[in-house]
Structures are given as C-alpha cells and as structure tokens.
Amino acid sequence: MNDAPDNVAMVLTPPGAAAIAVLRLCGPGVAAFLQAHFSKPPRAGFCMHGQLRDGETIIDDPVVVLAEDGAWAEISLHGGPWIVRCACQLAQRGGFRVLPACLPTPDAAIGPTESPLQGEMLAALPLAKTQLAIKTLLAQPAAWQKALAGRADVAAILRDESLWWLLHPPQIAIVGEPNVGKSTLANQLFGRQRSITADLPGTTRDWVGEMANIDGLAVTLVDTPGQRQTDDPIEVAAIAASQGKIASSHLTIEVLDATHPPQRRWPDSLSVINKTDLPAAWEFSQLDALPISALTGAGLDQLRSRIVQRFGIGHPSRPRWWTPRQKEILARALSDPSALRELGV
Secondary structure: OOOOOOOEEEEOOOOOOOOEEEEEEEOOOHHHHHHHHEOOOOOEOOEEEOOEEEOOEEEEOOEEEEOOOOOEEEEEEEOOHHHHHHHHHHHHHOOOEEOOOOOOOOHHHOOOOOOHHHHHHHHHHHHOOOHHHHHHHHOHHHHHHHHHHOOOOHHHHHHOOHHHHHHOOOEEEEEEOOOOOHHHHHHHHHOOOOOOOOOOOOOOOOOEEEEEEEOOEEEEEEEOOOOOOOOOHHHHHHHHHHHHHHHHOOEEEEEEEOOEOOOOOOOOOEEEEEOOOOOOOOOOOOOOOEEOOOOOOOOHHHHHHHHHHHOOOOOOOOOOOOOHHHHHHHHHHOOOHHHHHHHOO
16 A cells, blocks of 8 residues: 555544545545455446445445546545544555544645635535535536626625635524523524523523524524523523623524513614514514514514525525635735636636
8 A cells, every 4th residue: 555645534524514424535545545445446437335344344335436537535434433433544554644624625635626716615615514505615616717707796706705604604693581582483493492492581591502504504503591680690690601602693683572572672683573473562563673483483484584694695606705815816806807817717
C-alpha cells in the first residue's frame, strides 16, 4: 500500500447529522485500498454497492463512488460511530492520513476540481443540512456561469445572504411571557415533542435549543423560559441565563396571548398572536402580528414562510455567495466589474 503523505482520508459529513457518513479518500493509494478492502471492482463514475472488509470482518455494506481519474473515492457508510471509526482506522492502517473533522472541507480532502468555485462548492457540501441547501449549493456553478454571461446585478447578489444562512443555521429565539404557548409553538416547529408543555407558568426552567427544519432552512431554535418576576431562585437563574441566548439570536419570535393582554413587548421581533382558537380578551387586529394557534397548527405555514422570508431564501438557481472570499470579490466588483473574474467560475 502506498503510504505517501498525500494519501488523505476525511469524514465529510458532520457527526449525528445524517444516517449516512461519507468517507472521502484522496491520493495515489485509493485504487489499491479499494482493491484490498472492497468486495467489488469499483467503476469510475458509477455508484457501486458492496462490502467493506477488514480481513475477514465485514465493517459495512457501503456505496462507493470512484472519480473518473481515480484520484479520489467516496465511501457512503451507515453513519453509526463504530462503523465510521472502524473505516477510518482501516484507512489509517492502509497508509492514509486521517484528517480531523473540519468544516468547510479542506482542499486536501477534495482533490482537483474544474474551477475554484466548484472547489468551494464541494468544500461547503457538508455544511448543507437540508435538501434545499444542497440543491441551492449544487446549482451555483451553473448559476454563476449564466450570470457572468450576461450583466450580473452585483449589488443584489452581494445583499443576498441566503446561501450563507442555508449553510450556517441562524439562531431563532422564541420569547414571551409565561404560559403564552412558547413551548407548544416550539414543539410544532421542531416537528416533535421537544419542550415540556403545561398550563402552569414557569414550566420551562432553561432554554431549550435544537436544530429545526423550517421549509428547507435549518435553524437552531431556542425555546426560552417565560420572562416574568418570580421568587423561585431556579427560575430566576434560568431567566437570567436565557437573556444571553436571546441577545445573540439572529431573529426573535415574540409570542403574545390572545386571551391575556401583554404586560411587555420585545421590539424588532417577528410577532405572533397565539391561542386564536380561544375567545380574545383584547384588541390586537391593528398589530403587525400573525394570528396563530400553536395547539391546532393554524397559521403555522404562514409563520414558516415569514421566517424563511426574513433570511431571504428564494429560488435555488439564483447566483449567491457563500464564502468570505466571494463576498470580498463582490464588494470590489461594485466599482470594478473585472474583479468578478477572480471568482474562478
């Protein structure tokens, strides 16, 4: 087995994000490694399903894709920690330098690409946690070729941060007074029971943060304790701790209760009026707020749409930037359009 230092291996997928883990092998030792440990001769450019073996031990039955030039291969493993660890150890014993998890993917684990932009696309793929993020990212080389063949609206592209948000999930905090239905709303947006709900104020004693898929936009959704005056020391500490999460969030969703007039408001928030399935106790029709029922799900499709709109998510085939390098080039291209050539489309 070739143990040259340019034989490298790296797991491209973030741990715990998917049922499949992709191990990429790059270097002159790829063909020999697959010949020694994969049960079928891989065909360049084709997906091959077979067994990955360590001697007589079957590690997994992955799908292997070999590059046309044989310079790299991707092994799509079942994503269990034991399987991934065994595959990495096998690669290391086979002369591959296993790179630590690092996102975006370093150049050494990508190999040759047709253009710098395509390299940046491949490097960012492990950051894409939703189908929409993957689709939008994969569309970028063609979208940029089309844009540069005409007259690209550089200013509009520079303002469009949507692909950055698709790859770097924004943090959204759900805020409001106690017992307005924040946790019920959070569970609806999570798509499962994640926050404890009850009819008693102060049920949420700490912020609860987890990834949620909002119409293709991955977000870190934070359910915070009800903000109120209380003598409960645990609740006081939880409320104080949640302030930092609220302040650092990229968007706050303010939940108001249709059955109780609010005692305080959160400025610059996306406001919703919850419990609209019950008789209203105050007049809120003139507020710039979306009526919903977190219990029945009414209005939640509109809420998801408004969240996505806040982050500018639109048609996948628009040209976008997703790296600081691209953003810097676009900024210079406002006064010098020739700078766009540096994108390397």
